[in-house]
Amino acid sequence: MSLLIECPHCHATNRLEAARLAELPNCGGCHQPLLSGAPLVATADNLPSILKYSKLPVVIDFWAPWCGPCQSFGPTFAAAAESMAGKVLFVKVDTEAQPALGQQHRVRSIPTLAVFEGGVELERVSGALSAGQFKAWLMQFL
Numbered sequence: 001m002s003l004l005i006e007c008p009h010c011h012a013t014n015r016l017e018a019a020r021l022a023e024l025p026n027c028g029g030c031h032q033p034l035l036s037g038a039p040l041v042a043t044a045d046n047l048p049s050i051l052k053y054s055k056l057p058v059v060i061d062f063w064a065p066w067c068g069p070c071q072s073f074g075p076t077f078a079a080a081a082e083s084m085a086g087k088v089l090f091v092k093v094d095t096e097a098q099p100a101l102g103q104q105h106r107v108r109s110i111p112t113l114a115v116f117e118g119g120v121e122l123e124r125v126s127g128a129l130s131a132g133q134f135k136a137w138l139m140q141f142l
């Protein structure tokens with residue numbers, strides 16, 4: 001199972017075997033860490049592998065383009081992804097583009113934020129959090 005990940009540094013697209021997520025891979029182009037800076041965009045194809053192979057806790061933002069609170073929370077999630085790079089893996093799931101994932105994870109309202117470790121969901125919250133609330137919530141899982 002391979003993932004396409006855009007390098008947050010040089011923006012080259014890297015094709016990566018999901019199993020290599022556990023090795024905290026570097027970009028093939030600029031050799032800087034791939035899993036830093038920007039959230040990964042997950043699909044039904046790659047999410048199970050991401051959850052299974054990530055060495056870091058994974059936080060998923062279940063969102064949709066038509067959802068106002070999701071839009072306003074987006075920059076908070078992106079900023080946290082940048083400041084907590086290497087501690088938590090940030091993943092976004094567009095529940096409109098990936099309805100099966102929303103159903104599979106029983107997402108009833110958006111945004112929903114869920115934390116996983118070793119493929120197991122630890123906790124979730126619904127609703128857009130402030131930057132401070134989001135960080136305090138995430139710190140519990142580090």
Ligand SMILES: [Zn+2]
Pocket residue numbers: 007008009010011012027028029030031032
């Ligand atoms: Zn790069």
